[in-house]
Amino acid sequence: MKRILSGIKPTGTLTLGNYLGAIKQFVKLQKKMSDCEFYLFVADLHAITVRQVPSELRKRTLDIAAMYIACGLDKDRTVLYIQSEIPQNVELGYILQSNVYMGELERMTQFKDKVSKQEKSITASLFTYPALMAADIILYDADYVPVGDDQKQHLELSRTIANRFNNSYGDFFIVPDPIIPEVGARIMDLQNPDRKMSKSDENDKGYISLFDDEAAIKRKIKSAVTDSIGIVKYDPINQKGLANLLTIYASIADRNIEDIVTQYAGQNYKQFKEDLGNEIVKVLSPIQENYGQLIKSQELQDILDRGRETASNYAFKKMRKCKRKIGLGRK
Ligand code: AMP
Ligand code: TRP
Numbered sequence: 001m002k003r004i005l006s007g008i009k010p011t012g013t014l015t016l017g018n019y020l021g022a023i024k025q026f027v028k029l030q031k032k033m034s035d036c037e038f039y040l041f042v043a044d045l046h047a048i049t050v051r052q053v054p055s056e057l058r059k060r061t062l063d064i065a066a067m068y069i070a071c072g073l074d075k076d077r078t079v080l081y082i083q084s085e086i087p088q089n090v091e092l093g094y095i096l097q098s099n100v101y102m103g104e105l106e107r108m109t110q111f112k113d114k115v116s117k118q119e120k121s122i123t124a125s126l127f128t129y130p131a132l133m134a135a136d137i138i139l140y141d142a143d144y145v146p147v148g149d150d151q152k153q154h155l156e157l158s159r160t161i162a163n164r165f166n167n168s169y170g171d172f173f174i175v176p177d178p179i180i181p182e183v184g185a186r187i188m189d190l191q192n193p194d195r196k197m198s199k200s201d202e203n204d205k206g207y208i209s210l211f212d213d214e215a216a217i218k219r220k221i222k223s224a225v226t227d228s229i230g231i232v233k234y235d236p237i238n239q240k241g242l243a244n245l246l247t248i249y250a251s252i253a254d255r256n257i258e259d260i261v262t263q264y265a266g267q268n269y270k271q272f273k274e275d276l277g278n279e280i281v282k283v284l285s286p287i288q289e290n291y292g293q294l295i296k297s298q299e300l301q302d303i304l305d306r307g308r309e310t311a312s313n314y315a316f317k318k319m320r321k322c323k324r325k326i327g328l329g330r331k
Pocket of ligand 1: 007009010018021022148149150184188196197
């Protein structure tokens with residue numbers, strides 16, 4: 001049986017970018033691929049590569065788990081767990097640090113971006129992050145990893161690391177394939193369409209949080225940057241902001257961009273934006289309602305306990321074999 005695995009970091013709030021690029025994709029795959037196993041985790045160890053407030057980190061970790069289920073994940077078919085609750089993730093992460101080169105890590109654009117923004121206090125773990133990410137994936141022998149566009153490079157490095165290990169020690173890890181959505185893999189900032197929509201953005205007008213209420217969603221879409229051309233068409237070079245809104249529309253409503261363009265032919269942006277705001281509200285309201293129920297429930301705790309148990313069992317056996325292969329320990 002093929003295994004599909006993904007993770008999400010509990011930093012900042014969850015955005016519409018996370019939903020369209022990753023969560024929705026995961027839920028869709030689950031509906032389509034009835035013969036696959038689904039592993040999904042909250043990557044709290046990745047979050048502490050930058051300083052976090054402990055109480056907020058814990059809250060967000062649970063929030064994300066609840067949000068995933070609220071977004072339509074099938075709880076009976078998903079092994080949902082918290083990364084730090086399975087120590088083998090770290091153990092393999094360390095081993096994989098010994099199978100990746102400084103030069104490879106230095107080339108990671110996400111690292112370079114963060115360094116250029118942060119200047120000081122760059123942690124060592126921010127640098128070695130891709131080794132832990134590779135461990136998250138290959139420890140569970142995942143075949144496919146659905147992620148947004150920004151994780152493509154990390155995924156490629158995970159493949160390199162898995163291949164390197166297999167070449168040195170004999171075939172042992174499955175080399176994972178990424179799954180990147182055709183539409184929605186890169187949702188851009190509403191105020192600055194040159195930048196990806198990000199939950200750590202200081203300007204909250206630039207992103208829609210999955211927790212935003214109806215008024216906030218409508219307001220943010222209304223004030224999203226467009227252009228003075230005034231014609232609804234898909235032109236990501238000259239009409240970047242609008243192209244992003246069209247992408248969001250197509251992705252959230254499961255429609256073709258061309259279809260939407262045809263519908264708004266001859267109209268200005270006002271109606272288009274109003275309708276888009278409504279589409280987003282229509283999707284997010286029931287999700288928020290589900291979330292409200294789940295976050296207080298014992299059910300969420302039970303799901304996470306079950307997830308930890310299943311993932312742990314797999315991780316424990318795989319790690320025992322892995323250490324034997326490398327020559328660690330006595331036998
Ligand atoms: P992160 O929030 O960095 O943990 O990302 C979690 C998942 O959401 C990853 O698969 C990302 O690729 C995806 N993602 C994050 N931001 C965006 C965005 N603006 N557009 C599309 N996908 C995104
Ligand atoms: N690095 C990913 C991000 O920032 C989150 C993540 C950690 C992940 N480990 C993973 C995603 C393993 C997929 C598979 O978005």
